[in-house]
Amino acid sequence: MQPGHSDRLAEIYEEYRRALVAMAVNILGCRHRAEDAVHDAFARVVQSRGQVEDPVAYCFRAVRNAALNVVRKNRVQQRGLELYQNSQPGEVVGGDDADGCGNLAALAQLIESLPPDQRELILLKIHANLTFAQISEIQNVPMKTVATRYRRVIEALKAKLEQVHES
Amino acid sequence: MNPENEPDITDEFEQAIKKLALAPTSSSLDGRMTELFAAATVSESSQMKRQNHPRIWMTVLMIAASLLIGFGAGTWYGRLPGTWPMPRGVGVVPEPNTPADGTAIATQPTASAPQTVAPTTELPRARTVSRNTTLSAPLWLESKDGRVFRSYIATTKEDIVEIDPTTQKKKLVQRHRPRLVISNSPGI
Numbered sequence: 001m002q003p004g005h006s007d008r009l010a011e012i013y014e015e016y017r018r019a020l021v022a023m024a025v026n027i028l029g030c031r032h033r034a035e036d037a038v039h040d041a042f043a044r045v046v047q048s049r050g051q052v053e054d055p056v057a058y059c060f061r062a063v064r065n066a067a068l069n070v071v072r073k074n075r076v077q078q079r080g081l082e083l084y085q086n087s088q089p090g091e092v093v094g095g096d097d098a099d100g101c102g103n104l105a106a107l108a109q110l111i112e113s114l115p116p117d118q119r120e121l122i123l124l125k126i127h128a129n130l131t132f133a134q135i136s137e138i139q140n141v142p143m144k145t146v147a148t149r150y151r152r153v154i155e156a157l158k159a160k161l162e163q164v165h166e167s
Numbered sequence: 168m169n170p171e172n173e174p175d176i177t178d179e180f181e182q183a184i185k186k187l188a189l190a191p192t193s194s195s196l197d198g199r200m201t202e203l204f205a206a207a208t209v210s211e212s213s214q215m216k217r218q219n220h221p222r223i224w225m226t227v228l229m230i231a232a233s234l235l236i237g238f239g240a241g242t243w244y245g246r247l248p249g250t251w252p253m254p255r256g257v258g259v260v261p262e263p264n265t266p267a268d269g270t271a272i273a274t275q276p277t278a279s280a281p282q283t284v285a286p287t288t289e290l291p292r293a294r295t296v297s298r299n300t301t302l303s304a305p306l307w308l309e310s311k312d313g314r315v316f317r318s319y320i321a322t323t324k325e326d327i328v329e330i331d332p333t334t335q336k337k338k339l340v341q342r343h344r345p346r347l348v349i350s351n352s353p354g355i
Protein backbone atom coordinates (compact mmCIF):
# COMPACT_ATOMS: atom_id res chain seq x y z
CA MET A 1 0.00 0.00 0.00
CA GLN A 2 1.47 3.32 -1.04
CA PRO A 3 1.66 6.14 1.51
CA GLY A 4 -1.34 8.43 1.00
CA HIS A 5 -3.06 5.82 -1.13
CA SER A 6 -6.37 6.03 0.76
CA ASP A 7 -6.25 9.83 0.82
CA ARG A 8 -5.91 9.90 -2.94
CA LEU A 9 -8.82 7.48 -3.29
CA ALA A 10 -10.92 9.63 -1.00
CA GLU A 11 -10.18 12.63 -3.23
CA ILE A 12 -11.17 10.67 -6.31
CA TYR A 13 -14.39 9.56 -4.70
CA GLU A 14 -15.18 13.10 -3.59
CA GLU A 15 -14.66 14.45 -7.09
CA TYR A 16 -16.31 11.70 -9.13
CA ARG A 17 -18.84 10.13 -6.77
CA ARG A 18 -21.89 11.22 -8.74
CA ALA A 19 -20.48 9.96 -12.00
CA LEU A 20 -19.36 6.71 -10.39
CA VAL A 21 -22.76 5.99 -8.93
CA ALA A 22 -24.46 7.06 -12.14
CA MET A 23 -22.33 4.67 -14.11
CA ALA A 24 -23.18 1.82 -11.73
CA VAL A 25 -26.89 2.71 -11.87
CA ASN A 26 -26.64 2.71 -15.64
CA ILE A 27 -25.49 -0.90 -15.45
CA LEU A 28 -27.53 -2.24 -12.53
CA GLY A 29 -30.72 -0.24 -12.89
CA CYS A 30 -30.96 0.03 -9.12
CA ARG A 31 -29.52 2.85 -7.12
CA HIS A 32 -29.04 0.92 -3.89
CA ARG A 33 -27.17 -1.89 -5.62
CA ALA A 34 -25.17 0.66 -7.53
CA GLU A 35 -24.06 2.31 -4.30
CA ASP A 36 -23.14 -1.10 -2.89
CA ALA A 37 -21.10 -1.80 -6.00
CA VAL A 38 -19.28 1.52 -5.63
CA HIS A 39 -18.52 0.75 -2.00
CA ASP A 40 -17.32 -2.78 -2.75
CA ALA A 41 -15.17 -1.59 -5.61
CA PHE A 42 -13.46 1.03 -3.48
CA ALA A 43 -13.01 -1.46 -0.65
CA ARG A 44 -11.04 -3.62 -3.07
CA VAL A 45 -9.11 -0.71 -4.54
CA VAL A 46 -8.09 0.42 -1.05
CA GLN A 47 -6.55 -2.99 -0.42
CA SER A 48 -4.70 -3.05 -3.72
CA ARG A 49 -0.95 -2.64 -3.52
CA GLY A 50 0.17 -2.34 -7.11
CA GLN A 51 1.20 0.80 -8.89
CA VAL A 52 -1.58 2.30 -10.96
CA GLU A 53 -0.83 4.59 -13.85
CA ASP A 54 -4.16 6.40 -13.82
CA PRO A 55 -5.98 6.07 -10.49
CA VAL A 56 -9.13 7.83 -11.76
CA ALA A 57 -9.58 5.46 -14.68
CA TYR A 58 -8.69 2.58 -12.39
CA CYS A 59 -11.46 3.52 -9.94
CA PHE A 60 -14.03 3.92 -12.71
CA ARG A 61 -13.04 0.58 -14.15
CA ALA A 62 -13.22 -1.05 -10.73
CA VAL A 63 -16.73 0.27 -10.17
CA ARG A 64 -17.81 -0.75 -13.64
CA ASN A 65 -16.42 -4.26 -13.17
CA ALA A 66 -18.04 -4.51 -9.74
CA ALA A 67 -21.41 -3.56 -11.18
CA LEU A 68 -21.06 -5.96 -14.11
CA ASN A 69 -20.01 -8.73 -11.71
CA VAL A 70 -23.14 -8.14 -9.67
CA VAL A 71 -25.20 -8.44 -12.82
CA ARG A 72 -23.41 -11.55 -13.99
CA LYS A 73 -23.18 -13.48 -10.76
CA ASN A 74 -26.43 -12.78 -9.03
CA ARG A 75 -29.34 -14.49 -10.64
CA VAL A 76 -31.75 -12.24 -8.80
CA GLN A 77 -30.19 -9.35 -10.60
CA GLN A 78 -30.60 -10.93 -13.98
CA ARG A 79 -33.41 -8.51 -14.40
CA GLY A 80 -30.92 -5.71 -13.96
CA LEU A 81 -28.87 -7.04 -16.85
CA GLU A 82 -31.95 -7.14 -19.03
CA LEU A 83 -32.76 -3.62 -18.00
CA TYR A 84 -29.21 -2.65 -18.85
CA GLN A 85 -29.42 -4.27 -22.23
CA ASN A 86 -32.84 -2.87 -22.99
CA SER A 87 -32.02 0.62 -21.86
CA GLN A 88 -33.10 2.11 -18.59
CA PRO A 89 -33.61 5.63 -17.38
CA GLY A 90 -30.25 7.05 -16.53
CA GLU A 91 -29.05 9.18 -13.72
CA VAL A 92 -29.53 12.44 -15.55
CA VAL A 93 -32.21 14.27 -13.63
CA GLY A 94 -32.49 17.45 -15.66
CA GLY A 95 -30.85 20.81 -15.55
CA ASP A 96 -31.75 24.05 -13.96
CA ASP A 97 -30.66 26.42 -16.64
CA ALA A 98 -31.86 27.30 -20.10
CA ASP A 99 -29.43 26.62 -22.90
CA GLY A 100 -28.91 27.49 -26.50
CA CYS A 101 -29.91 24.07 -27.77
CA GLY A 102 -33.46 24.03 -26.62
CA ASN A 103 -35.14 22.40 -23.71
CA LEU A 104 -32.89 20.65 -21.24
CA ALA A 105 -35.64 18.33 -20.23
CA ALA A 106 -35.96 17.14 -23.79
CA LEU A 107 -32.23 16.64 -23.93
CA ALA A 108 -32.33 14.63 -20.72
CA GLN A 109 -35.08 12.45 -22.14
CA LEU A 110 -33.05 11.90 -25.30
CA ILE A 111 -30.02 10.86 -23.30
CA GLU A 112 -32.10 8.50 -21.22
CA SER A 113 -33.40 6.92 -24.38
CA LEU A 114 -29.90 6.11 -25.56
CA PRO A 115 -28.52 2.59 -25.26
CA PRO A 116 -26.63 2.10 -21.98
CA ASP A 117 -23.19 1.92 -23.57
CA GLN A 118 -23.78 5.25 -25.32
CA ARG A 119 -25.19 6.75 -22.16
CA GLU A 120 -22.11 5.57 -20.33
CA LEU A 121 -19.93 7.25 -22.92
CA ILE A 122 -21.75 10.55 -22.44
CA LEU A 123 -21.50 10.16 -18.71
CA LEU A 124 -17.77 9.46 -18.68
CA LYS A 125 -16.82 12.04 -21.28
CA ILE A 126 -19.05 14.95 -20.40
CA HIS A 127 -20.08 14.56 -16.79
CA ALA A 128 -16.92 12.94 -15.44
CA ASN A 129 -14.79 14.94 -17.89
CA LEU A 130 -12.51 11.99 -18.56
CA THR A 131 -10.19 11.75 -21.55
CA PHE A 132 -10.64 9.26 -24.38
CA ALA A 133 -7.56 7.44 -23.10
CA GLN A 134 -9.15 7.02 -19.70
CA ILE A 135 -12.46 5.91 -21.19
CA SER A 136 -10.70 3.41 -23.42
CA GLU A 137 -9.01 1.99 -20.34
CA ILE A 138 -12.30 1.83 -18.43
CA GLN A 139 -14.26 0.20 -21.23
CA ASN A 140 -11.30 -1.82 -22.53
CA VAL A 141 -11.85 -0.46 -26.01
CA PRO A 142 -9.29 1.19 -28.33
CA MET A 143 -9.09 4.93 -27.93
CA LYS A 144 -9.96 5.69 -31.55
CA THR A 145 -13.03 3.51 -31.26
CA VAL A 146 -14.10 5.45 -28.20
CA ALA A 147 -13.63 8.75 -30.01
CA THR A 148 -15.59 7.54 -33.03
CA ARG A 149 -18.42 6.24 -30.91
CA TYR A 150 -18.57 9.46 -28.97
CA ARG A 151 -18.72 11.56 -32.14
CA ARG A 152 -21.56 9.41 -33.48
CA VAL A 153 -23.51 9.66 -30.23
CA ILE A 154 -23.22 13.44 -30.19
CA GLU A 155 -24.27 13.69 -33.84
CA ALA A 156 -27.21 11.37 -33.24
CA LEU A 157 -28.29 13.39 -30.21
CA LYS A 158 -28.10 16.62 -32.18
CA ALA A 159 -30.20 15.14 -34.95
CA LYS A 160 -32.82 13.83 -32.54
CA LEU A 161 -32.99 17.15 -30.72
CA GLU A 162 -33.56 18.98 -34.02
CA GLN A 163 -36.35 16.57 -34.80
CA VAL A 164 -37.91 17.29 -31.41
CA HIS A 165 -37.75 21.03 -32.05
CA GLU A 166 -39.24 20.67 -35.52
CA SER A 167 -42.07 18.56 -34.24
CA MET B 168 -12.62 14.80 -33.68
CA ASN B 169 -9.03 13.73 -33.29
CA PRO B 170 -8.51 11.43 -30.35
CA GLU B 171 -4.81 12.23 -30.26
CA ASN B 172 -5.55 15.85 -29.53
CA GLU B 173 -7.92 15.51 -26.65
CA PRO B 174 -10.81 17.86 -27.33
CA ASP B 175 -12.09 20.11 -24.64
CA ILE B 176 -15.81 20.22 -24.25
CA THR B 177 -16.25 23.52 -26.01
CA ASP B 178 -19.09 22.49 -28.22
CA GLU B 179 -22.29 24.27 -27.30
CA PHE B 180 -24.27 21.09 -27.46
CA GLU B 181 -21.90 19.27 -25.19
CA GLN B 182 -21.95 22.18 -22.78
CA ALA B 183 -25.70 21.88 -22.68
CA ILE B 184 -25.42 18.20 -21.81
CA LYS B 185 -22.95 19.06 -19.09
CA LYS B 186 -25.56 21.31 -17.52
CA LEU B 187 -27.71 18.28 -16.91
CA ALA B 188 -27.07 17.47 -13.29
CA LEU B 189 -26.36 14.02 -12.02
CA ALA B 190 -28.27 12.76 -9.04
CA PRO B 191 -26.42 13.31 -5.78
CA THR B 192 -25.08 10.39 -3.86
CA SER B 193 -26.92 9.26 -0.79
CA SER B 194 -25.73 10.20 2.67
CA SER B 195 -25.51 6.53 3.62
CA LEU B 196 -23.01 5.83 0.85
CA ASP B 197 -21.00 8.91 1.75
CA GLY B 198 -20.94 7.77 5.38
CA ARG B 199 -19.82 4.27 4.45
CA MET B 200 -17.12 5.60 2.17
CA THR B 201 -15.86 7.98 4.86
CA GLU B 202 -15.56 5.05 7.27
CA LEU B 203 -13.81 2.99 4.61
CA PHE B 204 -11.19 5.64 3.90
CA ALA B 205 -10.68 6.38 7.60
CA ALA B 206 -10.09 2.70 8.34
CA ALA B 207 -7.75 2.46 5.36
CA THR B 208 -5.76 5.45 6.58
CA VAL B 209 -5.34 3.88 10.03
CA SER B 210 -4.35 0.56 8.48
CA GLU B 211 -1.94 2.35 6.18
CA SER B 212 -0.16 4.14 9.03
CA SER B 213 0.09 0.98 11.14
CA GLN B 214 1.42 -0.91 8.15
CA MET B 215 4.05 1.76 7.58
CA LYS B 216 5.17 1.34 11.20
CA ARG B 217 5.37 -2.42 10.77
CA GLN B 218 7.41 -1.94 7.64
CA ASN B 219 9.88 0.28 9.50
CA HIS B 220 10.52 -2.23 12.30
CA PRO B 221 12.15 -4.88 10.11
CA ARG B 222 14.51 -2.24 8.75
CA ILE B 223 15.70 -1.42 12.28
CA TRP B 224 16.11 -5.10 13.13
CA MET B 225 17.93 -5.74 9.88
CA THR B 226 20.38 -2.95 10.71
CA VAL B 227 20.97 -4.36 14.20
CA LEU B 228 21.50 -7.83 12.79
CA MET B 229 23.89 -6.55 10.16
CA ILE B 230 25.99 -4.80 12.81
CA ALA B 231 25.99 -7.89 15.03
CA ALA B 232 26.98 -10.11 12.11
CA SER B 233 29.80 -7.74 11.16
CA LEU B 234 31.14 -7.78 14.72
CA LEU B 235 30.98 -11.57 14.89
CA ILE B 236 32.77 -11.92 11.57
CA GLY B 237 35.39 -9.42 12.71
CA PHE B 238 36.05 -11.22 15.99
CA GLY B 239 36.05 -14.58 14.27
CA ALA B 240 38.57 -13.46 11.70
CA GLY B 241 40.74 -11.92 14.39
CA THR B 242 40.67 -15.13 16.40
CA TRP B 243 41.55 -17.20 13.37
CA TYR B 244 44.37 -14.89 12.41
CA GLY B 245 45.74 -15.12 15.93
CA ARG B 246 45.98 -18.89 15.54
CA LEU B 247 48.17 -18.75 12.45
CA PRO B 248 51.70 -20.07 13.05
CA GLY B 249 53.40 -16.85 12.13
CA THR B 250 51.37 -14.92 14.62
CA TRP B 251 51.47 -17.24 17.59
CA PRO B 252 52.25 -15.40 20.74
CA MET B 253 55.36 -16.22 22.70
CA PRO B 254 54.65 -19.36 24.67
CA ARG B 255 54.67 -19.05 28.41
CA GLY B 256 57.55 -20.45 30.36
CA VAL B 257 60.15 -20.03 27.68
CA GLY B 258 63.53 -20.60 29.21
CA VAL B 259 66.83 -19.34 28.01
CA VAL B 260 69.61 -21.87 27.89
CA PRO B 261 73.05 -20.43 27.79
CA GLU B 262 75.66 -21.59 25.41
CA PRO B 263 76.73 -24.11 24.30
CA ASN B 264 73.93 -24.55 21.83
CA THR B 265 73.84 -28.29 22.16
CA PRO B 266 72.14 -29.32 25.38
CA ALA B 267 74.32 -31.07 27.87
CA ASP B 268 71.96 -33.96 28.34
CA GLY B 269 72.57 -35.11 24.82
CA THR B 270 69.33 -34.09 23.23
CA ALA B 271 69.53 -33.98 19.49
CA ILE B 272 68.54 -30.96 17.52
CA ALA B 273 66.21 -31.65 14.64
CA THR B 274 64.82 -29.16 12.19
CA GLN B 275 61.79 -31.35 11.55
CA PRO B 276 59.55 -33.24 13.96
CA THR B 277 60.82 -36.70 14.58
CA ALA B 278 58.87 -39.79 13.87
CA SER B 279 57.94 -40.13 17.51
CA ALA B 280 56.59 -36.60 17.64
CA PRO B 281 52.86 -36.44 17.96
CA GLN B 282 51.17 -35.69 14.67
CA THR B 283 48.25 -33.90 16.16
CA VAL B 284 49.09 -30.54 14.69
CA ALA B 285 47.46 -29.98 11.36
CA PRO B 286 49.95 -29.14 8.67
CA THR B 287 49.83 -25.63 7.39
CA THR B 288 50.86 -24.38 4.01
CA GLU B 289 52.74 -21.51 5.58
CA LEU B 290 56.42 -22.23 5.97
CA PRO B 291 57.98 -21.56 9.36
CA ARG B 292 59.99 -18.43 9.40
CA ALA B 293 62.05 -16.33 11.71
CA ARG B 294 60.27 -13.56 13.48
CA THR B 295 61.14 -10.61 15.61
CA VAL B 296 59.77 -10.88 19.10
CA SER B 297 61.24 -7.67 20.48
CA ARG B 298 63.25 -4.72 19.29
CA ASN B 299 66.58 -6.51 19.54
CA THR B 300 65.66 -10.19 19.51
CA THR B 301 64.75 -12.39 16.59
CA LEU B 302 63.61 -15.98 16.90
CA SER B 303 64.47 -18.48 14.24
CA ALA B 304 62.09 -20.93 12.70
CA PRO B 305 61.07 -23.51 15.29
CA LEU B 306 63.30 -26.48 15.90
CA TRP B 307 62.32 -29.65 17.65
CA LEU B 308 64.51 -31.15 20.34
CA GLU B 309 63.96 -34.73 21.28
CA SER B 310 65.16 -35.81 24.67
CA LYS B 311 66.32 -39.28 25.55
CA ASP B 312 63.01 -40.24 26.99
CA GLY B 313 61.34 -39.40 23.70
CA ARG B 314 59.78 -36.06 24.63
CA VAL B 315 59.88 -33.37 22.04
CA PHE B 316 60.48 -29.74 22.82
CA ARG B 317 59.92 -26.77 20.61
CA SER B 318 62.98 -24.60 20.52
CA TYR B 319 64.27 -21.54 18.76
CA ILE B 320 67.58 -19.92 18.16
CA ALA B 321 67.27 -16.44 19.50
CA THR B 322 69.53 -13.80 18.06
CA THR B 323 69.91 -10.70 20.12
CA LYS B 324 71.39 -7.61 18.65
CA GLU B 325 73.76 -7.14 21.55
CA ASP B 326 77.36 -7.03 20.61
CA ILE B 327 79.84 -8.77 22.90
CA VAL B 328 82.49 -6.25 23.69
CA GLU B 329 85.69 -6.69 25.65
CA ILE B 330 87.87 -3.93 27.01
CA ASP B 331 91.53 -4.19 26.25
CA PRO B 332 93.29 -3.76 29.61
CA THR B 333 96.29 -2.18 28.06
CA THR B 334 94.68 0.33 25.82
CA GLN B 335 91.35 0.49 27.66
CA LYS B 336 89.66 0.38 24.32
CA LYS B 337 86.53 -1.58 23.57
CA LYS B 338 86.99 -4.51 21.30
CA LEU B 339 84.10 -6.15 19.49
CA VAL B 340 84.26 -9.88 20.12
CA GLN B 341 81.05 -11.05 18.60
CA ARG B 342 78.11 -9.35 16.96
CA HIS B 343 74.65 -10.62 17.48
CA ARG B 344 75.11 -13.32 20.03
CA PRO B 345 72.90 -16.33 19.28
CA ARG B 346 71.17 -18.25 22.06
CA LEU B 347 69.08 -21.35 22.14
CA VAL B 348 65.62 -20.97 23.58
CA ILE B 349 63.82 -24.13 24.59
CA SER B 350 60.23 -24.32 25.66
CA ASN B 351 60.02 -26.05 29.02
CA SER B 352 56.89 -27.92 28.08
CA PRO B 353 56.95 -30.90 25.74
CA GLY B 354 54.88 -31.02 22.63
CA ILE B 355 54.77 -29.18 19.40
